[in-house]
Amino acid sequence: MNIIQFQQNLIDYAASIGIDKIGFTSVSPFHELKNRLIRQQELGYASGFEESNIEKRVHPKMLLEESSSIISIAIAYPSKMKDAPQSVKGARRGIFARASWGIDYHTVLREKLALLELYILTHIPDAKLRSMVDTGELSDRAVAERAGIGWSAKNCSIITPEFGSYVYLGEMITSIPFAPSEQMEEQCGDCRLCLDVCPTGALIQGGQLNAQRCIAFITQTKTMVPDEFRTKIGNRIYGCDTCQTVCPKNKGKANLHQESFKPDPELVKPLLLPLLKMTNRTFKETYGHMSGAWRGKNPIQRNAIIALAHFKEQEAVPTLIDLMQNDARPVIRGTAAWAIGKINSKDGLLALKEAEQHEQVEEVLEEIRKGLEYYTIEN
Structure with missing residues (x-):
């Protein structure tokens, strides 16, 4: 041949x-x-x-x-989504990174x-x-x-x-000896936008990433998110696109031709509160076909709580209090306690004080105390 x-x-x-x-x-x-x-x-x-x-x-x-x-x-x-729903007070939304669309x-x-x-x-x-x-x-x-x-x-x-x-x-x-293709020359030049705008400084220098600081990585972990990254995550519930969206080489690249990856706006920019109430089965049925579901619902729900704190969403407080008081997962209880403090409602203060008396897990107690500190700072 x-x-x-x-x-x-x-x-x-x-x-x-x-x-x-x-x-x-x-x-x-x-x-x-x-x-x-x-x-x-x-x-x-x-x-x-x-x-x-x-x-x-x-x-x-x-x-x-x-x-x-x-x-x-x-x-x-x-890189673009048609008819993206808006995130508004009382109906706050998170966002899955583009690599999880479709x-x-x-x-x-x-x-x-x-x-x-x-x-x-x-x-x-x-x-x-x-x-x-x-x-x-x-x-x-x-x-x-x-x-x-x-x-x-x-x-x-x-x-x-x-x-x-x-x-x-x-x-x-x-095992076939195909002829090699010609390599391309690097074309970033002097541009360093991606390095300058990385929210956590994860891009150490051109071509070197500290994955431990990358939001795309952090949103996939299953433990408590370190304090310094919580305010950086914003409403991202899976992944991060910042270093791509600022890149001049991506300008005008909509890439809408692949049917498999066309996003369902309600799935990739979901309402946050309903996410917190999903069972494992419902989560798998709803999101199981997406790459962002590979770590299961726990990291997504933790990130959704952080996003609600980012928005200071008062309507989320009853749900967060319920999670803090009744959820079996320490990471969810603790993140909810911290978020209640960030949102800073009167009901939240009473709930945090009560939770402090009953919580047995030290990691969660630490988050409850952080939540209480916000009331001291802001009041």
Whole structure:
């Protein structure tokens, strides 16, 4: 078989099934990435969600011994939402980051990669293949950069000329010796908007992120949110888009063409109070198809409480008092107590004083005392 012709046929097929970009690279080790990953671990900047074995992340042949090349794919997702509902007093809303709009991208990209695998195996039955999306060992961004999908930007995203940084990435290690694509030159230049506006200073320098300070990471944790980040989260209930929305390279990139990722406004910008009353079953039925649901309802509900405190939503106080008094989860009880203090209603003060007498968990008691301190400060 003529590999050059087959490679072009594969590119054409990828476009026909809705893959927005495809590129190819070798299976040479990612030596530069290895140094960065080691440094990230030494500094304590890693999120903990990554593959822990650095060697597997930088040596593709450890994942597929017969490998000769890697295919990188990108699918664009929307940056704009039509008919977005307004967040108003008495009906406050949170927001899911754009990367959680529509169907879970892991599902969509895996389906596309599975179709590519089938196409390849139909023409080259003895090909060895291994695909992955996000949770695999390889760094999606490192592969995409080397495969010419886009350049690695200061905000730690891959930026494409066509779709900006609003792209999902996946890859396939193959035993087929595809010709490598040409890499793109970095085009951020002197711009540092993303670094300057990051709410928590998580972007240490161009291309270096302290994930422990990144709101996108913090909103996915399951523990109490550290004090310094609570006022920074605002009404974000999953993820953060700030470093993308300020990027000049994303200006005008609406990316509305992928049906799978078109958002339901009521789901991606949901009313906060109903979220707090959802059972596990209702949450899964409502949000289970979205990538933002992968950690379950607990972090989302905790973040919704923080958002209500951000708005100082008085109508939320009865619900927050009920959570503080009756919820079985210490993180929810504690966050509710803190939020009651931030909102600063008379009913809240009485409820906090009562809760202080009955709460047994020290972590929650600490939050109750923080809530009480707000009354001292403001009154």
